[in-house]
Amino acid sequence: MEYLSVLQVSKQYQGKPVIQNICLDVQKGERVCILGASGIGKTTLFNIVSGLEKPDEGSVWLNGKDITGQSGQMSYMQQKDLLLPFQTILDNVCVPLRLKGVDKKAAREQAAPYFAEFGLQGYEKKYPSQLSGGMRQRAALLRSYLFSGDVMLLDEPFSALDALTKTAMHDWFMQFAATHNTTTLLITHDVDEAIVLSNRIYIMAGRPGRITREFGVDAHAIPPQNFTTSDAFIRLKRQILEVIGQ
Amino acid sequence: MRKKLKSITNKLYPMAFIAIILVIWFVICQLKIVPGFMLPSPQSVVKALVNDFGLLMGHAATTLQEAFIGLILSIVFALALAVIMDECDVLYKMVYPVMVLTQTVPTVAIAPLLVLWMGFGILPKITLIFITCFFPIAVSTLGGLRSVDADMIRLFRSMGANKRQILWRVKLPYALEGFFSGLKVAATYSIVGAVISEWLGGVSGLGVYMTRVRKSYAFDKMFAVILITSAVSLLVMKLVTLLQKKMMPWKQATGEKTK
Numbered sequence: 001m002e003y004l005s006v007l008q009v010s011k012q013y014q015g016k017p018v019i020q021n022i023c024l025d026v027q028k029g030e031r032v033c034i035l036g037a038s039g040i041g042k043t044t045l046f047n048i049v050s051g052l053e054k055p056d057e058g059s060v061w062l063n064g065k066d067i068t069g070q071s072g073q074m075s076y077m078q079q080k081d082l083l084l085p086f087q088t089i090l091d092n093v094c095v096p097l098r099l100k101g102v103d104k105k106a107a108r109e110q111a112a113p114y115f116a117e118f119g120l121q122g123y124e125k126k127y128p129s130q131l132s133g134g135m136r137q138r139a140a141l142l143r144s145y146l147f148s149g150d151v152m153l154l155d156e157p158f159s160a161l162d163a164l165t166k167t168a169m170h171d172w173f174m175q176f177a178a179t180h181n182t183t184t185l186l187i188t189h190d191v192d193e194a195i196v197l198s199n200r201i202y203i204m205a206g207r208p209g210r211i212t213r214e215f216g217v218d219a220h221a222i223p224p225q226n227f228t229t230s231d232a233f234i235r236l237k238r239q240i241l242e243v244i245g246q
Numbered sequence: 247m248r249k250k251l252k253s254i255t256n257k258l259y260p261m262a263f264i265a266i267i268l269v270i271w272f273v274i275c276q277l278k279i280v281p282g283f284m285l286p287s288p289q290s291v292v293k294a295l296v297n298d299f300g301l302l303m304g305h306a307a308t309t310l311q312e313a314f315i316g317l318i319l320s321i322v323f324a325l326a327l328a329v330i331m332d333e334c335d336v337l338y339k340m341v342y343p344v345m346v347l348t349q350t351v352p353t354v355a356i357a358p359l360l361v362l363w364m365g366f367g368i369l370p371k372i373t374l375i376f377i378t379c380f381f382p383i384a385v386s387t388l389g390g391l392r393s394v395d396a397d398m399i400r401l402f403r404s405m406g407a408n409k410r411q412i413l414w415r416v417k418l419p420y421a422l423e424g425f426f427s428g429l430k431v432a433a434t435y436s437i438v439g440a441v442i443s444e445w446l447g448g449v450s451g452l453g454v455y456m457t458r459v460r461k462s463y464a465f466d467k468m469f470a471v472i473l474i475t476s477a478v479s480l481l482v483m484k485l486v487t488l489l490q491k492k493m494m495p496w497k498q499a500t501g502e503k504t505k
Contacts, residue, residue, distance in 0.1 A: 047400075050404050051404075052400060052403060052404055071403055071404050071406060072404065072405065075404075075405075076404040076405075078397055078401065080397060082395070082397060082398050082401050084398075084415075084416065084419065085496060086420075086494065086496045087419075095402075095405070095415070096405045098415075099402070099405050099407050099411055099415075126499070127496045127499045129496070129499075147405050
């Protein structure tokens with residue numbers, strides 16, 4: 001059964017269609033990726049899914065309820081970490097709880113146990129500028145998780161990181177998503193990242209942006225450390241690149 | 247430790263420069279290149295400063311009081327206007343150009359008018375300080391409010407934050423930096439503004455004293471009061487810096503970086 005579904009969503013800005021007739025669905029606990037070039041309307045689609053903007057046509061459903069145009073239903077993380085420079089990491093990740101009306105002490109107590117899992121232990125009292133890029137990104141992810149660990153929208157969350165940090169973050173994220181059974185919808189323009197992180201991949205292309213193809217990723221048979229160099233990975237990557245190239 | 251040492255040596259350079267100027271000044275007076283009644287010697291200025299110290303402090307207190315009231319009023323109104331202008335675009339478009347326009351009016355020109363309208367009491371002084379200090383604070387705070395990353399606001403909206411929460415949790419803390427750079431400028435303006443408005447009349451204040459000693463050609467006393475005025479300005483600026491450090495602790499913490 002679909003947990004999150006986007007039905008025939010279209011949006012235009014000043015008479016120019018940006019995305020057209022987008023349909024996609026995500027099962028509970030699934031990691032689904034939208035892959036496409038920059039400027040294809042992926043972020044517009046995310047703004048609509050997260051409820052920040054209303055679509056011109058179509059609707060968004062979460063767990064059987066129409067949530068079109070309602071923000072605050074799922075967590076949304078962007079490429080920039082967007083941590084407040086004037087607050088400590090602990091207070092930064094507490095922000096969603098504080099916005100919900102939880103008092104400071106209770107929010108801190110609720111957030112503190114997650115620091116070890118997110119590799120941030122010992123950095124609770126530091127300011128964002130004192131952390132490395134990977135750590136800041138994990139802190140942003142923890143903040144998103146504390147807002148809603150149920151469904152997470154990730155808009156190119158790792159693309160600002162260097163290649164090595166990125167690989168480490170991928171491994172860490174896979175483990176995190178598995179432990180918490182988080183439903184994830186992810187945007188990326190990185191084919192490798194899409195294949196590594198997701199169960200399914202939607203290819204978005206054209207002007208206005210449309211979903212042109214859907215790929216399933218079956219990585220269960222291959223041990224994770226060999227996955228990126230396996231034949232299955234290379235074959236899928238080639239197929240995807242062909243579709244994008246068209 | 248090394249940082250502290252560096253800041254001390256950095257202070258040595260301007261101090262050396264001041265010492266050089268003092269020596270040149272001393273020599274000029276000693277050799278009587280400029281007659282003594284026109285340029286008092288450094289030692290006579292110090293003497294005037296020591297002899298009149300109590301009197302000068304009394305006047306400085308008046309000036310400081312005026313500057314303080316004017317500055318507080320400017321801060322309150324400037325912050326309020328900056329927040330309102332940030333929220334309401336129509337008001338921004340209406341008021342902002344006029345605000346810039348008012349800054350082209352020289353303070354010295356309106357000071358006598360204020361005295362005519364409001365008398366010789368504290369009111370025209372505070373008004374003048376308000377007029378000069380309001381603008382830098384309002385403009386720099388507004389700049390800070392408007393420079394907040396739109397993505398940051400989107401993120402907060404996606405987390406269900408309302409306008410008030412965004413203002414208090416995101417915009418105002420972000421605007422602190424701009425606010426303080428405006429306040430530093432305004433703080434020096436407030437002392438200068440107070441002195442200028444005191445020139446035109448009043449019972450007490452550094453400006454009043456300045457006019458008195460100028461009229462009696464007591465140039466040593468004149469120099470002494472100028473020194474005190476500078477010192478008072480520096481003191482107010484130092485206070486602003488201390489307040490900034492207190493209110494923006496994250497600026498101090500950015501030194502060491504961790505992996």
